[in-house]
Amino acid sequence: MQRTTRHAAARIEQLIRELVDVPLPVGLTAWDGSEEGPEQGPRVLLRNRRALRHLLWQPGELGLARAFVSGDLDVRGDLTEALRRCWAVARAQDRGPLRLRGRHWGRLARAALRLGALGPRPPVPPGEARPSGRLHSRGRDRSVIAHHYDAGNAFYELLLDPQMAYSCGYFTAPDDDLEQAQDAKLDLICRKLALQPGMRLLDVGCGWGSLVLYAARRHGVRATAVTLSAEQADYLRRCAAELGLQEQVQVLHQDYRAIGGEPFDAVASVEMGEHVGADNYPRYAATLHRMLRPGGRLLIQQMSRAGNAPGGGAFIESYIAPDMTMVPIGSTLDLLESAGLEVRDVEAMREHYVRTVRAWLAALQENWSAAVALMGEQQARVWWLYLAGGALAFEENRMGVHQVVAVRPDATGASGMALGDRAALPGRGVPA
Numbered sequence: 001m002q003r004t005t006r007h008a009a010a011r012i013e014q015l016i017r018e019l020v021d022v023p024l025p026v027g028l029t030a031w032d033g034s035e036e037g038p039e040q041g042p043r044v045l046l047r048n049r050r051a052l053r054h055l056l057w058q059p060g061e062l063g064l065a066r067a068f069v070s071g072d073l074d075v076r077g078d079l080t081e082a083l084r085r086c087w088a089v090a091r092a093q094d095r096g097p098l099r100l101r102g103r104h105w106g107r108l109a110r111a112a113l114r115l116g117a118l119g120p121r122p123p124v125p126p127g128e129a130r131p132s133g134r135l136h137s138r139g140r141d142r143s144v145i146a147h148h149y150d151a152g153n154a155f156y157e158l159l160l161d162p163q164m165a166y167s168c169g170y171f172t173a174p175d176d177d178l179e180q181a182q183d184a185k186l187d188l189i190c191r192k193l194a195l196q197p198g199m200r201l202l203d204v205g206c207g208w209g210s211l212v213l214y215a216a217r218r219h220g221v222r223a224t225a226v227t228l229s230a231e232q233a234d235y236l237r238r239c240a241a242e243l244g245l246q247e248q249v250q251v252l253h254q255d256y257r258a259i260g261g262e263p264f265d266a267v268a269s270v271e272m273g274e275h276v277g278a279d280n281y282p283r284y285a286a287t288l289h290r291m292l293r294p295g296g297r298l299l300i301q302q303m304s305r306a307g308n309a310p311g312g313g314a315f316i317e318s319y320i321a322p323d324m325t326m327v328p329i330g331s332t333l334d335l336l337e338s339a340g341l342e343v344r345d346v347e348a349m350r351e352h353y354v355r356t357v358r359a360w361l362a363a364l365q366e367n368w369s370a371a372v373a374l375m376g377e378q379q380a381r382v383w384w385l386y387l388a389g390g391a392l393a394f395e396e397n398r399m400g401v402h403q404v405v406a407v408r409p410d411a412t413g414a415s416g417m418a419l420g421d422r423a424a425l426p427g428r429g430v431p432a
């Protein structure tokens with residue numbers, strides 16, 4: 001027979017003290033209405049005992065995420081602040097969130113028994129990707145990309161700016177909004193690439209085509225856009241046709257490994273390098289090099305991560321972007337140079353990503369009912385958690401993002417850059 005308690009929150013608080021020796025970082029309300037922890041700030045609600053069972057069956061970040069996604073665990077108030085406080089505890093413990101040691105298991109099981117929380121494995125909420133096949137084989141990459149990017153253009157339209165840029169924006173003034181920041185980012189990229197009318201631009205990993213459409217319209221280039229997502233390719237073809245740019249913008253729905261033909265005057269790849277994997281990065285860098293004419297410029301924008309945990313963490317890997325790899329920026333620069341490119345400029349943009357992700361999160365919250373109608377409550381909660389945690393990761397310097405300008409020197413070693421040309425430095429704004 002299950003033993004019940006009317007003091008579940010107190011028991012959980014006691015358990016947390018025993019396990020990690022810290023007071024509750026956030027308020028806690030348990031299924032029996034009992035409350036513990038700070039009264040101010042965000043509050044975690046354990047709606048039922050199943051919330052704990054998610055953690056017992058899948059200890060750590062993923063169990064916590066499943067409890068949240070299913071709604072068994074909820075947060076009242078600011079989710080980002082709740083995550084910030086929990087991360088602070090994890091940092092003080094010198095380990096990730098809820099990474100328990102073997103000796104803790106006995107205590108955990110006894111506490112769960114007292115709380116009546118022992119029971120069968122709860123159903124895994126929908127939306128987890130289960131990629132199969134060899135890591136970063138073309139087939140597996142295609143299904144992983146479809147999982148994330150083919151979630152429906154209508155959803156991304158709710159979240160993103162009108163140009164549908166799905167990468168870090170560039171805030172040049174304190175009160176810039178997302179639309180201005182994405183416009184400024186595209187402008188900055190075009191200037192760093194020194195685009196001129198008639199030039200040929202290749203964009204590898206083009207998303208919904210914000211860069212190629214911008215560059216074609218504002219700089220008169222002829223652009224080729226490559227994406228592995230069928231929905232993105234269709235969307236971009238439609239946009240290009242509506243804007244009368246179908247002659248200027250060619251859209252290729254294919255893997256970057258299949259790119260061939262004549263080299264381009266300029267090559268861009270904005271937040272795609274995270275998808276290629278450590279083993280394939282040299283091949284990706286070699287492709288960028290091969291597709292750039294000698295003397296041409298490359299711009300990549302890429303997220304980075306310090307330390308030895310190259311993925312996005314258990315939650316991101318399961319729900320958002322499996323097989324993603326992020327490495328320290330220094331390693332990326334090495335790999336680009338090993339491919340024969342010469343790195344000319346690196347700009348760190350971490351603070352811009354804090355604001356970008358916060359803007360996406362605000363858009364999700366404003367459009368919550370529409371998002372739920374499109375994808376269901378649980379999937380909308382996946383995005384809520386992803387964006388709240390993502391903004392925090394950039395804020396706390398667990399993740400970074402950089403723009404890198406490189407050139408392919410010609411046979412004589414000439415870079416094609418004028419003396420003193422420091423890749424569009426005048427374009428840099430200083431956000432407050």
Ligand SMILES: C[S@@+](CC[C@H](N)C(=O)[O-])C[C@H]1O[C@@H](n2cnc3c(N)ncnc32)[C@H](O)[C@@H]1O
Pocket residue numbers: 141145149164165166167204205206207208209210226227228229232254255256257269270271272275276
């Ligand atoms: C984060 S999105 C960035 C989109 C775009 N550059 C932007 O700034 O809005 C990553 C893009 O990389 C593409 N991608 C990922 N892996 C790819 C691959 N193996 N081959 C071609 N494109 C790929 C995805 O389809 C998506 O368009």
